[in-house]
Amino acid sequence: MTSTETTRAPATRQTWQRAAVRDLMERTEEFRTAQQVHDLLRKEGAKVGLATVYRALQSMAEADEVDVLRTPEGENAYRSCSRGHHHHLVCRSCGYSIEIHPEAMEQWARDIAEEHGFTDTGHELEIFGLCRNCSG
């Protein structure tokens, strides 16, 4: 908070690696794990380190540029998403997913929590199933 206008947040540095990760994420519809992203980038010829992919996805998640989802296997999966809080309907076979915005459920969750004296609440909801393609 100095008087000069140099008070900008450290602002993550712009590297081609981060750009590559962002670009890849914006080109795909499905959830991808860090390792998958890493593999895909290597296949495209981008020699990006695994740790870097992890870091990039992490900071993108913090910036709400991608959504994080913990798979039943315990891996973190990421997908580029619209801003704001929302949830997903995910195909457990192919990973195809749809964003859902359950305002009613959100309100209900808050109410339930408050009824029991809980504060500072958040929630996580995932609906899994088989999409039309995979169930046919």
Place this chain on the structure above:
Amino acid sequence: MTSTETTRAPATRQTWQRAAVRDLMERTEEFRTAQQVHDLLRKEGAKVGLATVYRALQSMAEADEVDVLRTPEGENAYRSCSRGHHHHLVCRSCGYSIEIHPEAMEQWARDIAEEHGFTDTGHELEIFGLCRNCSG
């Protein structure tokens, strides 16, 4: 695969280790990880192996005797619970939790999924917050 009527399900054998785990779980209200259960048992003087605790909790989860919950840190937490499908309201500070039975939400989740052509759906919902004690 003999022809004799020995085809009964193996029926988990009754050991004091499994009994100890079950007993401990029934005495607690909060979610516990396998490692916590293991530590607690050792403190009580029960020399139970870690792998055994994992196995016991796993089979109890399959039998719906305990609920499984994946913590944000990626660990599995277990808590004895009533039978049937339900969700939890969990204090992120002390682990105190309340079962919730959101029939309305369940129906809504099914509807959303079907609307998008998804079949064989399931869902996971956890509401986290601070309980009265921890937020005071």
Place this chain on the structure above:
DNA sequence: CTACTCTTGATAATGGTTCTCATGAACGCA
């Protein structure tokens, strides 16, 4: 009691994620 088989448990292996740290690249500034 015996025999058979499942369970146990110490330890190794697994696998996703994070840490380490030397090297290299970005950015601010002149």
Place this chain on the structure above:
DNA sequence: TGCGTTCATGAGAACCATTATCAAGAGTAG
């Protein structure tokens, strides 16, 4: 444009929860 500071990178090690291994021990049926 050149310099220096500082942050990002990446290869590999470390971490840590969980699972597999397998010999030894305990349950159970007969």
